[in-house]
Amino acid sequence: MLQIGEAQQKVLEEIPVLGIERIHIMEALGRVLAQDVQAVRNVPSSDNSAMDGYCVIHADLVGANSANPKRIRIIGESPAGRPFTGVVLRGQAVRIFTGGTIPTGADTVIMLEDTEKDGDDIICLNDPGLGAHIRPEGEDVKGGEVVLHRGDIVRPPEVGMLATLGHAYVYVYQRPIVAILSTGDELVDLDEPFTKGMVLCSNSYSLAAQVMECGAIPLSLGIASDSADDQRSKLSGGLRADLILTSGGVSVGKYDLVKDTLTDLGMKVKFWKVAMKPGKPLVFGSLGGKPVFGLPGNPTSAMISFEQFVRPALLKMMGHVNLFRPLMEATLAEDVNISAGRLHLVRCKLFDRDGELIAITTGTQSSGALRSMVLADGLIILPPEKAPFRAGDRVKIQSLHTNSPLSPESHY
Numbered sequence: 204m205l206q207i208g209e210a211q212q213k214v215l216e217e218i219p220v221l222g223i224e225r226i227h228i229m230e231a232l233g234r235v236l237a238q239d240v241q242a243v244r245n246v247p248s249s250d251n252s253a254m255d256g257y258c259v260i261h262a263d264l265v266g267a268n269s270a271n272p273k274r275i276r277i278i279g280e281s282p283a284g285r286p287f288t289g290v291v292l293r294g295q296a297v298r299i300f301t302g303g304t305i306p307t308g309a310d311t312v313i314m315l316e317d318t319e320k321d322g323d324d325i326i327c328l329n330d331p332g333l334g335a336h337i338r339p340e341g342e343d344v345k346g347g348e349v350v351l352h353r354g355d356i357v358r359p360p361e362v363g364m365l366a367t368l369g370h371a372y373v374y375v376y377q378r379p380i381v382a383i384l385s386t387g388d389e390l391v392d393l394d395e396p397f398t399k400g401m402v403l404c405s406n407s408y409s410l411a412a413q414v415m416e417c418g419a420i421p422l423s424l425g426i427a428s429d430s431a432d433d434q435r436s437k438l439s440g441g442l443r444a445d446l447i448l449t450s451g452g453v454s455v456g457k458y459d460l461v462k463d464t465l466t467d468l469g470m471k472v473k474f475w476k477v478a479m480k481p482g483k484p485l486v487f488g489s490l491g492g493k494p495v496f497g498l499p500g501n502p503t504s505a506m507i508s509f510e511q512f513v514r515p516a517l518l519k520m521m522g523h524v525n526l527f528r529p530l531m532e533a534t535l536a537e538d539v540n541i542s543a544g545r546l547h548l549v550r551c552k553l554f555d556r557d558g559e560l561i562a563i564t565t566g567t568q569s570s571g572a573l574r575s576m577v578l579a580d581g582l583i584i585l586p587p588e589k590a591p592f593r594a595g596d597r598v599k600i601q602s603l604h605t606n607s608p609l610s611p612e613s614h615y
C-alpha cells in the first residue's frame with residue numbers, strides 16, 4: 204500500500220500535458236497560456252497626461268505659488284484621441300485631458316485645480332516639478348518585451364493585457380474531457396423513483412462539479428449496476444475521453460467489480476490502495492494511454508480522493524504549473540484521535556482567534572457524511588507517526604479553496 208505522497212508522484216509521472224488550441228480571448232478566462240505573448244509596440248504608444256490640466260514648459264513654472272503666480276497663454280487643447288498638432292513654446296500652454304497626448308515642446312502638466320483661467324490665459328499657482336503628471340511612452344510595456352509567459356493563467360487582467368497588445372486570439376492548452384461513471388446497484392439518479400434502501404447518486408454530480416471547477420469538461424456515463432457487463436458497456440462509451448473516472452466498486456467486496464472490469468478492458472494497473480483515510484481503496488491505471496482513476500464510492504472519500512489525485516492530474520493536463528491546494532498551519536481546537544498506519548485527512552473549519560488560525564473539525568468524519576465537506580474550509584493533515592493529536596497542537600491544513608505555489612514534493 205503506497206503512501207499518499209508516493210502515489211501522487213506516480214500519478215503525475217504518468218500524466219501527459221495536452222495539446223494546444225487557438226481561441227478568442229473572451230473564451231480564455233481560466234485557461235493556461237501555451238505560448239509567450241510579446242508586445243509589438245510601446246504601451247502607452249506616446250507620452251500622455253495622467254491628469255486634466257495644462258501642458259507647459261516647466262521653466263515657465265519655476266517658483267510659482269499663490270504669492271507668486273505665473274501667467275501663461277493658452278494656444279489650444281489636446282483631448283484624448285485628438286492630439287494637439289502644434290509645438291508648445293515658452294509662455295504657452297495647451298489644455299489637456301486625462302489620456303491626451305503630450306504635445307511637442309511641453310514637458311510638464313499642471314493640474315487644473317492648481318490654475319485659474321483668465322480669458323485666454325491661465326494663472327499658475329503651483330510648481331508641480333519637471334515632468335509632473337506625464338505618463339511616458341512605454342511606461343507600462345516596451346515594444347519587443349515578453350509580457351505574458353507560457354504557463355500563465357488567464358485572469359481578467361490578462362484578458363485586458365491581451366486586448367491592449369492587440370491579440371484577439373491566443374494559444375492555450377486544451378481542456379481534458381473527463382468520463383465519469385458511478386457504480387452500484389443501490390444508486391438511483393435524481394429523476395428516478397426512490398425507495399427505502401436506495402441511495403441518490405450524489406457522486407455523479409459532485410465529481411462533475413469538481414471536474415468543472417478545475418476547468419475540465421465532464422462527460423457523464425451515468426450509473427452502472429454491479430454487473431461486469433453493464434460496467435463494461437458504459438465504460439466503453441467513455442473511451443473517447445482524455446481521462447476516465449469511476450466511483451464505487453474498487454474495494455474487496457463480492458460486488459466490487461470495477462477494477463477487474465477495467466482490467467478486462469485493457470487497463471494497466473499502476474497502483475491499488477493508498478495509506479490514507481478516507482480514500483484507501485483507490486485504483487490508478489492507464490487504458491489506451493489515458494489515465495484511469497477508480498475512486499471509492501462513499502461521497503466524502505470520493506471527493507477527497509479527487510482532491511489529492513485527480514485534480515492535480517487534470518491541472519497538469521491543462522498546462523498548470525501549480526498543481527496543489529495551498530498548505531497552511533493552524534492550531535487544533537480539540538483533541539483528534541486517529542487510527543494507526545494511515546495518514547488522516549480530517550475535514551475542518553478555520554477561524555481567526557486574536558490573529559491565530561484555529562482549526563476545528565466539522566463533526567463526524569464518516570466517509571459517507573457529505574455535509575462534512577459542505578462545512579469544510581480545509582483538511583487537517585494528520586500523519587500517524589505524529590499521533591496523538593491534542594488541542595493546542597500546531598498542524599498542517601490543506602485549503603480547499605485556492606491553488607498553491609507549493610510543489611508536489613512539499614505536501615506529504
